[in-house]
Amino acid sequence: MDKYDELLFKLLSEKHPSDGEKARFVYKRVLLIERGRRILAALLLISLSYPLLYYYIFGLPLNLFTGIYSFFNSIAILVNLGLTTYLLTLPPILMLVLTLLVYVFTRIMKLNRINLRII
Amino acid sequence: MIEELFKDYGENLFRFLRRLLGNSDDAEDALQETFLALTRIPYIKEETARQYVFKVAYSKAMDIFRRRSKDYTDYTSEFEETRYILPSKTDTSDIEEALKALNEKEKTAILLYYEDNYKYEEVAGIMVIPVGTVKTLLHRGKSKLKRILEVESG
Numbered sequence: 001m002d003k004y005d006e007l008l009f010k011l012l013s014e015k016h017p018s019d020g021e022k023a024r025f026v027y028k029r030v031l032l033i034e035r036g037r038r039i040l041a042a043l044l045l046i047s048l049s050y051p052l053l054y055y056y057i058f059g060l061p062l063n064l065f066t067g068i069y070s071f072f073n074s075i076a077i078l079v080n081l082g083l084t085t086y087l088l089t090l091p092p093i094l095m096l097v098l099t100l101l102v103y104v105f106t107r108i109m110k111l112n113r114i115n116l117r118i119i
Numbered sequence: 120m121i122e123e124l125f126k127d128y129g130e131n132l133f134r135f136l137r138r139l140l141g142n143s144d145d146a147e148d149a150l151q152e153t154f155l156a157l158t159r160i161p162y163i164k165e166e167t168a169r170q171y172v173f174k175v176a177y178s179k180a181m182d183i184f185r186r187r188s189k190d191y192t193d194y195t196s197e198f199e200e201t202r203y204i205l206p207s208k209t210d211t212s213d214i215e216e217a218l219k220a221l222n223e224k225e226k227t228a229i230l231l232y233y234e235d236n237y238k239y240e241e242v243a244g245i246m247v248i249p250v251g252t253v254k255t256l257l258h259r260g261k262s263k264l265k266r267i268l269e270v271e272s273g
Contacts, residue, residue: 004265005233012234014211016134018143023133026147027125030154 121158128172135173135230139180141219152179173235174245177227184223217267225260228253 054061132153136146153176157163163171218226227246231237232253243250 004261008214008229008233008261008264009236011211011214012138012230013236015130016137016211019134019137020130022143022147023125023129023150026133026150027129027154030121030151030158033151033155034158 120163121154124157124163124168124172125154128169131235132172132176135234136176136180138215138218138230138234139177139223139226140183145183149176149179149183152182170237170241170244173231173237177245180227181223213268214264217264220267221260221263224248225256225263228256229260229264232257 129150133146133150136149136153137143140146140149153172156175156179157172218229221229224246228242231242231245232239237245239250239253242253246253248256
């Protein structure tokens with residue numbers, strides 16, 4: 001071991017006063033993250049096990065199934081109504097969109113001073 | 120377990136990471152990643168805990184190096200050209216500045232050996248490289264530091 005080794009050992013083992021403080025701050029942050037992770041994991045476990053517990057205690061929730069079924073039925077009616085309305089109003093909407101597109105296109109052409117020979 | 124690990128190695132790990140990565144912000148990130156990884160490990164042997172903790176920290180630091188590899192500039196050639204001439208009374212901040220001239224492997228070897236007093240075999244275990252390579256890295260790193268700091272080793 002030469003003098004330079006000794007110097008490196010001495011200088012590199014010196015402690016910086018703020019290192020411990022920053023490390024403690026990081027440690028607190030880690031604890032907070034870990035606690036949050038555990039709470040989330042617990043919540044997830046509860047939410048996943050809830051249906052099983054419900055079935056175990058009260059049996060099959062038939063009312064819920066009927067509710068879901070009627071809900072989807074109402075959705076189907078809404079979708080059908082919406083689709084019909086959409087198809088009926090499609091030609092005017094298309095015309096409006098086309099006009100808007102032509103307007104935007106010509107504005108861009110004018111702003112950029114582009115002259116197309118066909119226009 | 121994590122509390123004990125922090126008490127024993129927290130400060131040393133932060134100092135090692137700060138010097139290795141070159142700034143406190145990245146060191147904080149790496150230390151956080153290290154401890155988060157350690158919390159997921161159910162059991163660590165007491166005899167190998169110190170080495171294991173540094174191994175995890177080293178791998179996290181390497182992840183950060185890889186992430187910033189696009190923006191990372193290798194200062195080695197620059198330092199070789201300029202040859203820093205520092206006063207003979209070199210202090211820790213000069214060494215830390217000079218360490219930036221080394222590549223990450225040389226820096227890791229130097230820090231583990233001189234800062235944390237690891238043996239060659241332990242450094243090799245942490246870095247997952249042969250002992251011979253550790254000796255080469257240490258020699259190369261030390262020569263670079265010598266050149267940069269211009270200290271007479273007598």
